[in-house]
Amino acid sequence: MRTASVLRRASRSSLPSTHGAASNAVGTAYRVRALALRKTKLGESDLIVTLLAADGCQIRAVAKGARKTKSRFGARLEPFSVADLMLSPGRSLEIITEAETVTSHDALRSDYDRLRAASVVADFLDKVSVECQAEERTFALATTTLDVMERSEIELLPAVVTAFLIKGMAMQGYRPQLSSCAMCAAATDVHDVRFSLSAGGVVCLACGGADVSAMSVAADMPVILDALVRAKLADVAALGIPAPAITDALRLVGAFVVYHVPARMKALDAYLRGA
Template identity: 40%
Template sequence: MTLYRDEGIVLRTQKLGEADRIVTVLTRRTGRIRAAAKGVRKTKSRFGARLEPFTHVDLQLYERRSLDLITQAETLRPYGERLVTDYPRYTAGTAMLETAEKLTAEEGEPALRQFLLLVGGLRTLAERGHDPRLVLDAFLLRSLSVAGWAPAIDECCGCGDRGGLRGFAIAAGGAVCARCRRPGAATPAPPTFALMLALLRGDWEYADGSEPRHRVECSGLVAAYLQWHLEHGIRSLRHVEPEDGPSRPTGMDFTTSDTGGDPGRDTPDTTDRERV
């Protein structure tokens, strides 16, 4: 067996047997990994709360044929302590964890930029300097950009025209001008486009001063665009999406499917029961 170390953010946990867990971690060097933690659900576990979602940890692992084995875990930053007591920030953080896992589809593939985005997003949430939904939307837009799916915001995705943007077509790739607009495209207000661009570029002065109706419209577009390109819903987004209102773009469905439960917490798992 090969021993190695890496740091990462715990994305979620799954119950395994009577006292063990499978821990999914987005790491700095290795990318997304799933590893077994022996006896972690026992009250006297030496890991304690170090392997809970939102925790930035330094891990020591043994490489094995199936699941690697966590042998040591040290907490670097316990972001969960600052988030679990604030429901809007907790739900925004949960959506970040789920999105980060979905956007790192290949297990064991390096994903440094996605890891750094997640660390930065959780840190910004914990510092409570900005509205949690703005932080989430900024994280989603930047994560899509890292994955190669950045939406066109300041130019038409059809012809490249930078003026006269009149719609947002998810399937086409983002903003569209009057000539390229097709039936079914949303018609966001110009300040909504400006807000999306500010979040993508990190212009927090503009984002923090934006109007609530444009934030609602922006959130709906970002959520719909993300889930279109992932080809399935982000379950945790249903807890943070804005209520139906006049600022929601018409003609589009932003709801997500949900089979119940919190994707960040323990969920039953039997696929690796025989391999650990």
């Protein structure tokens, strides 16, 4: 567990750019593959698009004229889409000059249940990714998760969401401690299992009794969480975890995320309310 959270945004001015640094130094365009996380209206016809680049860095870029009926961008910058982009450095935001679709993930936007699940992925990544701070595994996790969500049965989506969140937290340095007490490393009571949000894992009775963030969980919850964090996303369905257990795991992991990520995630809040 990290002693200090890295889930904080770095300002553009505080760190050098990792996206075509040599090109940006002289103001020339550069190419990047990126996942669209969020879009915001700008002016009468433009969009600000929040992107997760293939190296895991966050980029915020302007797509000029993207809201016009005959925009050259079309649906290439819709949330959950992966595209190859040409970007030009701007004063505070990059400028998108070209966009070619790699994976559209249309099915995630056309089905309500898939949309809700995919929105959790995008919301989480929007909050934890940082400009100029690379983490290449994050992009692979994100795109794989969206691919799996697109072809999964609806009833399996909560399991995929839970697996994504616990894996995403692990990549941020918050992998839950599940085999022994997260505070003192002692063995835990198999008949009275408690999970501490602050310590980030199971805790023994002595440590858990003084921890206001510790909560009782099912005896098999550590095994379930360990299986989810270890399994490939495509293999989550094969784990055969019962739906009620997945619901409990989702609520626990969701609470864990909310406790450690210093920003409200509306999509996650909404998903947990529907669990």
